[in-house]
Amino acid sequence: MKHTVYAIGIGPGHMDLMTLQAQKAILDCDAIVGYTVYIKQIQSMIQDKLIYENGMGNEIKRCEQSIKWALDGKKVAMVCSGDASLYGMAGLLEELVEKHDLTNQIEIEVIPGVSAAFSCSALLGAPIVEDFCTISLSDYMTPLETIFNRIQYAGKGDFTIALYNPRSKKRPHYLEQAIHILQKERDEHTPVGIVRQAYRQEQEIIRTTLNAIPYEKVDMFATMIIGNSKTRWINNKMVTSRGYDL
Amino acid sequence: MKHTVYAIGIGPGHMDLMTLQAQKAILDCDAIVGYTVYIKQIQSMIQDKLIYENGMGNEIKRCEQSIKWALDGKKVAMVCSGDASLYGMAGLLEELVEKHDLTNQIEIEVIPGVSAAFSCSALLGAPIVEDFCTISLSDYMTPLETIFNRIQYAGKGDFTIALYNPRSKKRPHYLEQAIHILQKERDEHTPVGIVRQAYRQEQEIIRTTLNAIPYEKVDMFATMIIGNSKTRWINNKMVTSRGYDL
Numbered sequence: 001m002k003h004t005v006y007a008i009g010i011g012p013g014h015m016d017l018m019t020l021q022a023q024k025a026i027l028d029c030d031a032i033v034g035y036t037v038y039i040k041q042i043q044s045m046i047q048d049k050l051i052y053e054n055g056m057g058n059e060i061k062r063c064e065q066s067i068k069w070a071l072d073g074k075k076v077a078m079v080c081s082g083d084a085s086l087y088g089m090a091g092l093l094e095e096l097v098e099k100h101d102l103t104n105q106i107e108i109e110v111i112p113g114v115s116a117a118f119s120c121s122a123l124l125g126a127p128i129v130e131d132f133c134t135i136s137l138s139d140y141m142t143p144l145e146t147i148f149n150r151i152q153y154a155g156k157g158d159f160t161i162a163l164y165n166p167r168s169k170k171r172p173h174y175l176e177q178a179i180h181i182l183q184k185e186r187d188e189h190t191p192v193g194i195v196r197q198a199y200r201q202e203q204e205i206i207r208t209t210l211n212a213i214p215y216e217k218v219d220m221f222a223t224m225i226i227g228n229s230k231t232r233w234i235n236n237k238m239v240t241s242r243g244y245d246l
Numbered sequence: 247m248k249h250t251v252y253a254i255g256i257g258p259g260h261m262d263l264m265t266l267q268a269q270k271a272i273l274d275c276d277a278i279v280g281y282t283v284y285i286k287q288i289q290s291m292i293q294d295k296l297i298y299e300n301g302m303g304n305e306i307k308r309c310e311q312s313i314k315w316a317l318d319g320k321k322v323a324m325v326c327s328g329d330a331s332l333y334g335m336a337g338l339l340e341e342l343v344e345k346h347d348l349t350n351q352i353e354i355e356v357i358p359g360v361s362a363a364f365s366c367s368a369l370l371g372a373p374i375v376e377d378f379c380t381i382s383l384s385d386y387m388t389p390l391e392t393i394f395n396r397i398q399y400a401g402k403g404d405f406t407i408a409l410y411n412p413r414s415k416k417r418p419h420y421l422e423q424a425i426h427i428l429q430k431e432r433d434e435h436t437p438v439g440i441v442r443q444a445y446r447q448e449q450e451i452i453r454t455t456l457n458a459i460p461y462e463k464v465d466m467f468a469t470m471i472i473g474n475s476k477t478r479w480i481n482n483k484m485v486t487s488r489g490y491d492l
Binding site for chain 1: 253255257260261262263264265266267269270305306329330331332333334336337338339340341342343344345349354356357358359360361364365367368369371372373374375376377378379380381382387388392393395396398399400402403404405480481483485486487488489490492
């Protein structure tokens with residue numbers, strides 16, 4: 001029988017935006033592994049469990065610990081914010097299982113979750129209504145050239161865009177550069193919504209346009225949604241028209 | 247005080263993939279509006295409630311009924327499969343509220359959900375790991391030229407692609423045409439995963455490649471995920487490498 005590691009998407013930060021399946025799997029596991037911030041979010045559910053947590057940059061260590069505990073016979077939950085795969089740990093777990101030649105012994109079961117694009121879209125109104133894409137501005141693993149190419153093609157394809165990791169102290173200028181690329185493809189008055197600390201106490205929503213982004217207010221706790229050619233403001237709601245004949 | 251219509255994403259079809267917030271909101275509402283298939287999925291939760299349901303093509307009627315009931319003082323839930331906005335009803339509700347000049351009286355509150363891209367990604371392994379896009383092949387409201395342009399740009403940008411509404415009897419050839427466009431941009435051996443009836447009893451998973459898609463098996467109950475240049479099979483799991491140095 002295979003040992004299972006559950007890769008669990010816990011959603012955007014508020015317990016109520018977790019799925020029932022994620023909740024049940026966490027409660028059912030003996031051992032919980034995760035980035036410190038996410039472990040804190042689910043603290044009330046895991047007080048009786050074995051916990052391995054650490055900070056950013058230790059992703060491989062966390063996945064290795066999950067696999068080790070699973071081989072020891074523990075039921076292990078690797079918790080990820082948002083979805084378990086998108087910018088999460090499910091893929092890395094699969095790669096490590098392969099590297100250690102454990103595909104016959106370890107099964108990674110993925111429990112999907114509500115990714116930031118959707119939680120932020122809900123808070124802004126309904127900007128993500130039809131074809132859209134997500135792009136992370138972190139070049140920790142994806143070359144900056146690839147990222148900027150994607151920005152350009154997303155612009156040409158008139159996709160609504162959800163920008164993850166839009167700006168951090170280490171890369172303060174990427175966002176401005178990305179927006180400049182996009183401005184060549186998209187109207188300067190295109191609605192832009194910025195959500196910081198979604199569904200947390202510190203939540204902040206900034207409503208602006210492509211030519212007026214307050215860059216200094218955007219940080220690593222923010223997700224940005226950039227509308228497409230059919231996105232507009234209906235009062236303070238950012239809405240993309242689906243195209244119904246009303 | 248404003249009347250609220252809740253636009254609720256109920257996830258892919260299995261009750262356990264609904265968020266707690268969606269469940270609470272449905273239980274709290276007096277009146278439920280939705281496409282017949284989705285109403286059936288949540289039948290056990292709504293037996294004591296007022297229900298308005300009908301089939302495909304009646305989206306405007308359902309939204310109008312939601313608004314009417316809300317004006318009557320009822321707590322109304324408009325249920326959508328997957329997420330409430332993406333290919334869902336949240337945007338149309340906002341547009342109708344504006345059209346009827348009711349923005350001061352009606353508030354649309356959006357409760358996000360797990361969209362098919364994520365539920366199907368979870369079932370296939372971890373193909374949606376970094377920058378990706380969703381494209382619907384239905385040209386009911388989006389011109390076919392726009393859709394095919396998006397396919398091409400998604401290919402050029404090396405996005406992982408989730409194809410919604412990939413094939414129906416009314417448009418049997420769009421999928422093949424879309425894949426031909428993509429084949430000019432992407433390796434013919436690129437992994438492709440097809441999930442039919444995700445998380446339902448009839449669930450079926452097809453693992454294939456870009457040059458070997460069994461078109462006749464793809465229907466309106468399917469979602470397809472097409473890998474990017476870093477997607478490969480690890481045994482029967484479709485996995486996109488995030489790029490960690492292992």
